[in-house]
Amino acid sequence: MLLSAEPAVTTTFSSDPMIPRPYEIQRAKWDSSDTFSLELTPVGGGDIPAFEPGQFNMVYVYGVGEIPISISGDPARRDMLIHTTRAVGTVTRAMSELKVGMMLGVRGPYGAPWPVDEARGKDIVIVAGGIGLAPLRPAMYRILAYREHYGRVVLLYGARTPADVLYRKQLEQWRAHFDLDVFVTVDRATNNWRGSIGLVTQLIVRAPFDPLNTMAMVCGPEVMMRFTTLEMEKRGVNSDNIYVSLERNMKCGIGLCGHCQFGREFVCKDGPVFRYSQVRHFLTKWEV
Amino acid sequence: MTQSKKNKPPKLYVLERRDFQELLTALSADGYQLIGPTLREGAVTYAEITAVEDLPIGYTDDQEKGTYRLHQAREPRLFGCGPGPHSWKKYLFPARMRLWQAQRSNGGFTVQADAHTPDKLALIGVRACELQAIAIQDRVFTGGAYVDPAYQAQRENTFIVAVNCGRANKTCFCTSMHTGPKAVSGYDLALTEVYTPEQHYFLIESGSPSGDEVLHALPTRPAAVDEVEAGEAIIAATSAQMERSLETKGLKDLLYASYDHQRWDAVAARCLACGNCTMVCPTCFCTTVEDVTDLSGDTAERWRKWDSCFTMEFSYIVGGSIRSTAKARYRQWLTHKLATWVDQFGTMGCVGCGRCITWCPVGIDITEEVREIQTTSVAPTAAVTERKRKRENT
Numbered sequence: 001m002l003l004s005a006e007p008a009v010t011t012t013f014s015s016d017p018m019i020p021r022p023y024e025i026q027r028a029k030w031d032s033s034d035t036f037s038l039e040l041t042p043v044g045g046g047d048i049p050a051f052e053p054g055q056f057n058m059v060y061v062y063g064v065g066e067i068p069i070s071i072s073g074d075p076a077r078r079d080m081l082i083h084t085t086r087a088v089g090t091v092t093r094a095m096s097e098l099k100v101g102m103m104l105g106v107r108g109p110y111g112a113p114w115p116v117d118e119a120r121g122k123d124i125v126i127v128a129g130g131i132g133l134a135p136l137r138p139a140m141y142r143i144l145a146y147r148e149h150y151g152r153v154v155l156l157y158g159a160r161t162p163a164d165v166l167y168r169k170q171l172e173q174w175r176a177h178f179d180l181d182v183f184v185t186v187d188r189a190t191n192n193w194r195g196s197i198g199l200v201t202q203l204i205v206r207a208p209f210d211p212l213n214t215m216a217m218v219c220g221p222e223v224m225m226r227f228t229t230l231e232m233e234k235r236g237v238n239s240d241n242i243y244v245s246l247e248r249n250m251k252c253g254i255g256l257c258g259h260c261q262f263g264r265e266f267v268c269k270d271g272p273v274f275r276y277s278q279v280r281h282f283l284t285k286w287e288v
Numbered sequence: 289m290t291q292s293k294k295n296k297p298p299k300l301y302v303l304e305r306r307d308f309q310e311l312l313t314a315l316s317a318d319g320y321q322l323i324g325p326t327l328r329e330g331a332v333t334y335a336e337i338t339a340v341e342d343l344p345i346g347y348t349d350d351q352e353k354g355t356y357r358l359h360q361a362r363e364p365r366l367f368g369c370g371p372g373p374h375s376w377k378k379y380l381f382p383a384r385m386r387l388w389q390a391q392r393s394n395g396g397f398t399v400q401a402d403a404h405t406p407d408k409l410a411l412i413g414v415r416a417c418e419l420q421a422i423a424i425q426d427r428v429f430t431g432g433a434y435v436d437p438a439y440q441a442q443r444e445n446t447f448i449v450a451v452n453c454g455r456a457n458k459t460c461f462c463t464s465m466h467t468g469p470k471a472v473s474g475y476d477l478a479l480t481e482v483y484t485p486e487q488h489y490f491l492i493e494s495g496s497p498s499g500d501e502v503l504h505a506l507p508t509r510p511a512a513v514d515e516v517e518a519g520e521a522i523i524a525a526t527s528a529q530m531e532r533s534l535e536t537k538g539l540k541d542l543l544y545a546s547y548d549h550q551r552w553d554a555v556a557a558r559c560l561a562c563g564n565c566t567m568v569c570p571t572c573f574c575t576t577v578e579d580v581t582d583l584s585g586d587t588a589e590r591w592r593k594w595d596s597c598f599t600m601e602f603s604y605i606v607g608g609s610i611r612s613t614a615k616a617r618y619r620q621w622l623t624h625k626l627a628t629w630v631d632q633f634g635t636m637g638c639v640g641c642g643r644c645i646t647w648c649p650v651g652i653d654i655t656e657e658v659r660e661i662q663t664t665s666v667a668p669t670a671a672v673t674e675r676k677r678k679r680e681n682t
Contacts (some may be wrong), residue, residue: 014533017434018387018590019401043396062390063581063588084304088606249605251577251595254434258574258595259602261624264631268434285547287616 012152018242020060020105023081025098031084032164035131036096037072040081040104045241047078052113053138054245054273058253060105064094068268070135071109075142081106084166105220112273115243116140119215122241123151125207126229129158129220135245135272136219139252140174147179151154154181154207155199158200158220162186162193167264181208198285200224206229213235217273219245229276242276244283294390300516301508303479305488308366309340311449311477314505315410320447320525323379323414325369330358332372333381337412343675351457351642353651364488367413367481370457371641375570376411376418377425380442389589397588404441413476414450416468417460417639422448423474427633428573445500450475454483454522456529459642461655467639469526477503480519489649491519532645533610534655535662536626542665543627547619551660556615558650563596565644565652566621567632571637574602597621622657 027039051071060066067089073082075127087096097103116139124143128136137272145152156176175182183203185196195201201224215238218228225244232242237278248260248267258266263282265274282288300426303311312322316338316390324337327344337343348368349360361368390397414422426443429436453469461466471478476499494503511519566572576595581588595602598617603610611617629637638654645653663676 016388016401016437018592020401022396024396062392063579063585065579066577066590086606088357090643101395105390105397105399165590246608247605249574255432256434256573257431257576258597259576261597261620261628264628266632281544282547287611287613288547288620 010016017107018252020058020066020107021105022103025100025104026080027096028098028100031080031166031168034088035084035086035166037082037084037275038095038098038104039073040083041079042107048081049109050078051075051086051109051138053116053142054135055109055116056253056272057083057106057108057110057136058083058250059091060107061091061094061098062105065091066105066107066251068110068253070245070272072134072137073141075138076145084131084137086131088265105237107253110268112269112271113187114217114245114273115215115275116142118145119143120149121151121213123209123214124153124174125156125204125209125214125216125232125237126154127156127200127204127218127220127232128223129228130160130164131166132218132220132224132245133157136217137167137170139217144174144177144180151213152181152209153179154184154209156200156203157182157184158187158203159184160187160226162190162195185288197226201227201231202233204228214241216242217245218242218276222246222283229280239277240275241281243273244276244279246273246274246279247272291633299493300511300519301503301506301510302511302515303490303492303506305366307507308490309562310506311502312337312340313411314502315412315447318447319500320410322410322412323376325367325372327358327647331356332358332369332374334372334374334411340366343367343413348455349457349458351646353459353645353653354648355651356646363483365454365481365483365637367451367454367479370453370455370460371415371418371570371643373543373568373647375568375641375643376414376422377570377573379411380422380446381425381429381439381573383594385438385592387590387592389587392586392588404438405565406438406442407443408445408447409442410447410449412449414448414471415453415641416450416471417462417465418472418570418641419448419450419474419643420465420467421641422501424633424635424637424639425573427635428571431633432589436590437672443485447502448475448477449480450495452478452480452519452523453526454481456526456530456531457642457646459645460530460640461532461534461642462640463527464528465536465636465638465640469530470523475499480522482515482518482522487600489515491515504661508546512519532642532653532655534626534638534640534658539658539662540627541628542662543623546665547623548662549665551657552615552619552679554660555618555652555657556613559598559614559618560650561598561614561617562649563598563648564647565654566598567594568643568647569625571625571639571645572596597624618652622654625654626658 022043023040056070072084251257255269326335346364350357429439450471475495578591625637
């Protein structure tokens, strides 16, 4: 255990929330041309901290920087932390170049979760766009683990192109379930794509759920979430029963640095998952 | 206040000007490093002091939109100057602080937290508005689920000597923010400086057990009725002198309803997005982090630095900055200070110290901007709102 050489360090984890804990990369794989997943375990062994679907960690690459990434593993599993992210910024590009056995720093979990428990007794509609499926996957795991508590469970997923479809094998497995309705669409098809083409919002109109008894969880680009919420409301889902997950710049993850403010909300601690009715006033404003 | 009056009747004491050094000496003897107003580079700045002579004796300041001038006054007051560009937050919440350092070792790294070993600080000359600013930052840094340990450690080692204001600057508006000019809580000792050609003394009162201890060791005498009245008259005169004001009634809801107000365009046309207002503001708390490594790459450090919501980087996420325009950034700053802050922390984020007005290079005045919004806002009719909603949604 690398930490044991520095006995003073272990005591600071609990008292100073800004101190990352070292994790080792057990597995790294590319999900698409720009998206990759890392499986991590705490250096020195032990369980990962318990987390709720929709929560995120602050993940640090040695000497490069730290960014918020949602957790995309199964919340029932404490032996492995899974993060899926796109290699698009300085930190995520550096992260994508790390090899198995190398280390990352992790702080968390932080933030408000998806309302998976509150949704019991209801139909579930999960709408994901692109990498937005990553923070929703833990919700899927949790809902499937307690499948009998829910009505119909619908997953609507849209990717830009067939090559961008995230967790493809898993989506195919889920689609094979008799008690799940999984619809996948792409914005732009390639020659070998025989699936649905179009925006994910277009799937909502014919998705099988009871609008008056539905909990919707939506994650994707902000414009996609705006149109999704609009479509859901057109179907008759109350905005109190629609949840969205927002992305903002974050430096601390714990409500102290001020960067993630979105109107009155701190996305890091009041979100990232918000009841749509709580944030719609600001979502429809420009540059909040 | 009334309660303590009952408990110990002679709560106001008189400390003669010639004995003021005794206060500084007593605090030094208790192990406190003394921080107070000093004259540096043509402004009152907070810095370490050792003797009463280090204070800006006999100086006063004139402040207006985008203007700050010091000049010599006829009266040799110790605290004749109002707040300068510094605020006390630089001692409680340092502008640059290392959070931790990490050492690289075979494929991995170990993290070493920086110990928080604060100096014992005595802040001399804290104004009522600044006390409120400290109380606000207390809520931000220690009132939530996560506490800033460095801030908390420094606060626990800070002694506050407040000074009630004997004059108001033109940029002051604490009366309307209900934060001054008299210190009412959050201090260990509070002073009112009384100067007449015949007399120069301080009315002094304690606000804490540690304040009691220091006070008892000083050469004081209970204040006479006329001395108490002289102090009250000074504070009343300061209140009356205040020219600026900010109407806070209904302001939160008004600002929530004013995201599309045309005034934001008018202010953005002048705002340089320089961030001066956020740097001088005693409550602004935003920070960014900076990762540095040595040349070998074997040591990495993470530093926390004051940040400003006026920079482009502040709101950057993949795809661009959320607030790409100065208009959106000014709106964020002002709306945060006076509206969203209330929902976040139960108080406004403005104390009426006027620093942002004085130190704005183009003289943007928060009280003026608010008044413009207040006087030109018309509640949109339901039909307009509905049309607008439809437009935004399509």
